Amino acid sequence: MANTDQQRLDQYKQKYAAVLRTIEQQGVQLAHVHVQDNKLFIQGTAPSEDAKNRVWDQIKMVNPQWENELMADIDVAAGAGQQQQSADRPQYASASAGGGTSRTYTVQAGDSLSKISRQFYGDPNQYDRIFEANRDKLSDPNKIRPGQVLNIPD
Numbered sequence: 001m002a003n004t005d006q007q008r009l010d011q012y013k014q015k016y017a018a019v020l021r022t023i024e025q026q027g028v029q030l031a032h033v034h035v036q037d038n039k040l041f042i043q044g045t046a047p048s049e050d051a052k053n054r055v056w057d058q059i060k061m062v063n064p065q066w067e068n069e070l071m072a073d074i075d076v077a078a079g080a081g082q083q084q085q086s087a088d089r090p091q092y093a094s095a096s097a098g099g100g101t102s103r104t105y106t107v108q109a110g111d112s113l114s115k116i117s118r119q120f121y122g123d124p125n126q127y128d129r130i131f132e133a134n135r136d137k138l139s140d141p142n143k144i145r146p147g148q149v150l151n152i153p154d
Contacts, residue, residue, distance in 0.1 A: 005035045012040035015062065016070070022058040026051035028074065036071065043073040049147075052076055056147055060109070067110050074106060075149065103152040107144050120152050129153055 012035070013020065023030065023044065028051060032043040046052035052074050059066050105116060113127035121129070131141040133153045138144065 008038070009033075009035045009040070012069070016040060016059070018062055019055065019058045022055050026054050028052070028055060029077075038069075040070045041073075042070070045075050045077050047077055049076050053147055067108060072106070072108070075104065103154075105150050105152050107146050107148040107150060109146045111144060111146070113141050113144060116150070116152070 013033075019042075020033075023042075026046060028044045028046045030042070030044040032041060034041055046055065055072070055074055059070065059072060063069070103120070105120070107116075113130050114124035117127040117130055118124040127141060130150060130152060131138060133151045137148060137150070144150070
């Protein structure tokens with residue numbers, strides 16, 4: 001089975017070679033590149049929102065149906081937005097102000113809060129928990145955009 005995963009990883013690396021080059025060119029620090037649930041899983045931290053967006057643009061150019069075979073979790077380095085306008089919020093966080101832990105999720109094309117809720121809670125009707133935790137970023141639960149980093153409360 002490990003051999004099959006390695007073969008699949010090699011195939012995905014070949015198919016998404018342009019994405020991997022963009023990741024390198026943009027200075028994204030990779031934490032993981034492996035096969036998970038029969039999909040290519042890429043996880044890393046971009047030095048800026050622009051670098052992250054360039055990676056996502058490349059993913060979509062290689063394969064408009066990428067969500068069927070690729071999962072990408074690319075955060076923006078903490079503090080990267082400090083030089084931007086003060087209205088910008090940090091794109092990467094691992095704890096809430098109250099001291100409890102929280103996760104983040106980067107919105108992908110085709111996502112909805114219900115879909116994300118199903119993924120994290122097993123129930124699409126819990127989408128309001130995510131919406132309420134992200135009121136500072138979202139004005140409408142039906143208006144999320146690829147690339148947004150959402151806090152996912154426990």
